[in-house]
Amino acid sequence: MTKKTYPRILPLMLGIIWVIFAIWYFIKDDQVGGFIWLITSLAWFINALRPVKNN
Structure with a gap:
């Protein structure tokens, strides 16, 4: 597992x-409660799908 894919798998x-x-x-x-959990899960998915910038 490379460092480029790792940050995306955990939030997903x-x-x-x-x-x-x-x-x-x-x-x-x-x-x-369900709505709050849904919003936080959306935040996790956005974090997972966002491109990771590694120089």
């Missing part, structure tokens, strides 16, 4: 976990 995995938590909160009938 965390983003998937966050989405699972968000769905779980929606099932539990906690829309506010």
Whole structure:
């Protein structure tokens, strides 16, 4: 595993976990909690998909 791909894999995995938590909160009938988890998971996905600048 190279250093260029590593920073993208971890946020992507965390983003998937966050989405699972968000769905779980929606099932539990906690829309506010689910919405907060969904926003944070979006932040993780944006962080994962953003190009890494390595000189």
